[in-house]
Amino acid sequence: MDQTQSKIKEFLSRFFKSHDLQPDEDIFSLGFVNSLLAMQLVAFVEKEFGISVGDEDLDLDNFRTINSIVRLVARKQGAAA
Amino acid sequence: MKLELNPQQRAAREEFRAFVAAEIAPHAGCWDRAAAIPMELVDRLRERGYLGSNVAAEYGGPGRDNVTYGLLTEEIAKGCSSVRSLLTVHDMVAHVIGRWGSPGQRERYLPAMARGEILGAFCLSEPNAGSDAKSVETVARDDGDAWVLDGRKKWTTFGQIAGLFLVLAQLEGKPTAFLVERDLPGVTVRPLSGVTGTRASMLAEIFFAGCRVPKENLIGKPGFGVSAVMSTALDHGRYSVAWGAVGLAQACLDASRAYAAERRQFGVPIADHQLVRRMLTNIIAEVRAARLLCLRAGWLRDTRDPGATGEIWVAKYFASTMATRAALDAVQIHGANGCSEDFPVERYLRDSRVLEIIEGSTQIQQITIPLFELQEL
Numbered sequence: 001m002d003q004t005q006s007k008i009k010e011f012l013s014r015f016f017k018s019h020d021l022q023p024d025e026d027i028f029s030l031g032f033v034n035s036l037l038a039m040q041l042v043a044f045v046e047k048e049f050g051i052s053v054g055d056e057d058l059d060l061d062n063f064r065t066i067n068s069i070v071r072l073v074a075r076k077q078g079a080a081a
Numbered sequence: 082m083k084l085e086l087n088p089q090q091r092a093a094r095e096e097f098r099a100f101v102a103a104e105i106a107p108h109a110g111c112w113d114r115a116a117a118i119p120m121e122l123v124d125r126l127r128e129r130g131y132l133g134s135n136v137a138a139e140y141g142g143p144g145r146d147n148v149t150y151g152l153l154t155e156e157i158a159k160g161c162s163s164v165r166s167l168l169t170v171h172d173m174v175a176h177v178i179g180r181w182g183s184p185g186q187r188e189r190y191l192p193a194m195a196r197g198e199i200l201g202a203f204c205l206s207e208p209n210a211g212s213d214a215k216s217v218e219t220v221a222r223d224d225g226d227a228w229v230l231d232g233r234k235k236w237t238t239f240g241q242i243a244g245l246f247l248v249l250a251q252l253e254g255k256p257t258a259f260l261v262e263r264d265l266p267g268v269t270v271r272p273l274s275g276v277t278g279t280r281a282s283m284l285a286e287i288f289f290a291g292c293r294v295p296k297e298n299l300i301g302k303p304g305f306g307v308s309a310v311m312s313t314a315l316d317h318g319r320y321s322v323a324w325g326a327v328g329l330a331q332a333c334l335d336a337s338r339a340y341a342a343e344r345r346q347f348g349v350p351i352a353d354h355q356l357v358r359r360m361l362t363n364i365i366a367e368v369r370a371a372r373l374l375c376l377r378a379g380w381l382r383d384t385r386d387p388g389a390t391g392e393i394w395v396a397k398y399f400a401s402t403m404a405t406r407a408a409l410d411a412v413q414i415h416g417a418n419g420c421s422e423d424f425p426v427e428r429y430l431r432d433s434r435v436l437e438i439i440e441g442s443t444q445i446q447q448i449t450i451p452l453f454e455l456q457e458l
Contacts, residue, residue, distance in 0.1 A: 011387070034452075035307060035308045035309075035312040036312070036390055036391065036394070036449065036452075038308050038309070038312070039309075039312055039313070039316060039390045040387040040388070040390055040391070041387075042309075043385060043386070043387040043389065043390070044387040046385065047385045047386070047387065054181075055181045055182070055183060055300070055301055055302065058181070058301055058302040058305045058309055059302070
């Protein structure tokens with residue numbers, strides 16, 4: 001698991017305390033995601049990885065799993081470079 | 082964490098305080114009875130740059146930090162909660178456009194909102210939908226070159242004079258947000274009156290009948306109207322209302338201290354009676370506690386901390402319930418005079434009720450806050 005994956009897992013694990021979240025596991029299927037967690041997740045990836053999530057990124061598939069968030073971060077960092 | 086105002090923030094607070102003392106507080110009772118604020122006041126707010134506080138400098142806004150914005154909100158609310166509610170809803174809409182708007186939407190609306198030329202209003206609540214935002218009945222459909230909106234919004238703060246509505250509607254069953262300009266055909270505004278508190282906030286019902294909204298005015302994406310757009314607006318609204326509650330409670334304290342020092346019973350000022358002092362002490366302690374929660378939330382917002390949203394919930398919950406307690410005690414300290422419109426605490430009590438209902442009711446917060454273990458600083 002790389003550093004980006006680890007940071008995302010660590011953040012999400014605060015909300016899924018009794019569950020060992022896997023990199024490709026659908027967090028929406030676990031039933032704990034609501035708008036408050038969604039806002040915190042967006043704020044987390046923006047601050048932690050120095051990216052800006054815009055309206056073009058509003059797609060559940062961008063946030064569905066740890067690995068999909070990793071791909072979003074990589075794509076945004078690549079675009080900013 | 083440093084919860085201390087910097088010199089610029091202290092200077093800004095003095096500026097806000099002087100403006101409110103001169104331009105707002107002396108007239109708030111009159112506006113409350115008239116159920117309207119004068120447009121001249123809106124002009125003064127525009128001239129001072131108090132509308133669109135959160136609009137970034139690149140769009141012509143002051144780009145105030147969140148703590149300074151909070152101080153502005155507190156001071157305005159000390160004078161008049163209705164005026165505070167204008168800042169709240171206008172800035173909610175501006176905040177959303179800055180956060181989720183397309184480049185075209187930002188260019189079109191933010192400079193005008195920063196100048197206060199367009200006032201924003203928040204259209205979520207309906208006769209049959211409030212806390213359950215995803216159940217709004219206003220519908221939107223795709224009709225080629227436009228979205229067509231049909232439905233009815235209620236309790237729209239400053240809907241009577243706003244020029245831009247942020248509207249939540251169902252698009253193919255998915256909650257979706259739209260920016261709707263007031264002068265579009267199919268938009269009708271009907272003033273609401275006879276409300277308990279913030280009577281001068283110029284509430285309206287907004288009707289959409291076959292209203293054709295340009296395609297580029299959908300904000301966010303279909304299906305993200307609640308989870309992203311409205312949540313962002315409400316996040317800002319809760320922050321603003323929390324500070325507004327601090328301002329209202331501080332006004333209760335200021336009025337009560339002055340009255341208790343002047344009013345004499347049993348040969349002494351009533352402030353010398355221990356049970357009156359107890360009420361004053363409760364207000365003093367709770368106002369300070371609420372202000373610290375708001376400062377902490379503002380500091381977290383300014384540092385873009387993911388925990389800010391949760392802390393804003395806590396701040397709004399505590400501050401709004403605290404404001405009710407403060408207003409009740411303030412009226413009690415004033416006795417019969419507290420039940421008269423000749424004394425502002427009568428208005429403060431009515432206004433306090435609104436704070437526990439808007440931007441998330443007390444009960445919704447009591448359900449939501451325990452679901453999250455807030456992050457440790």
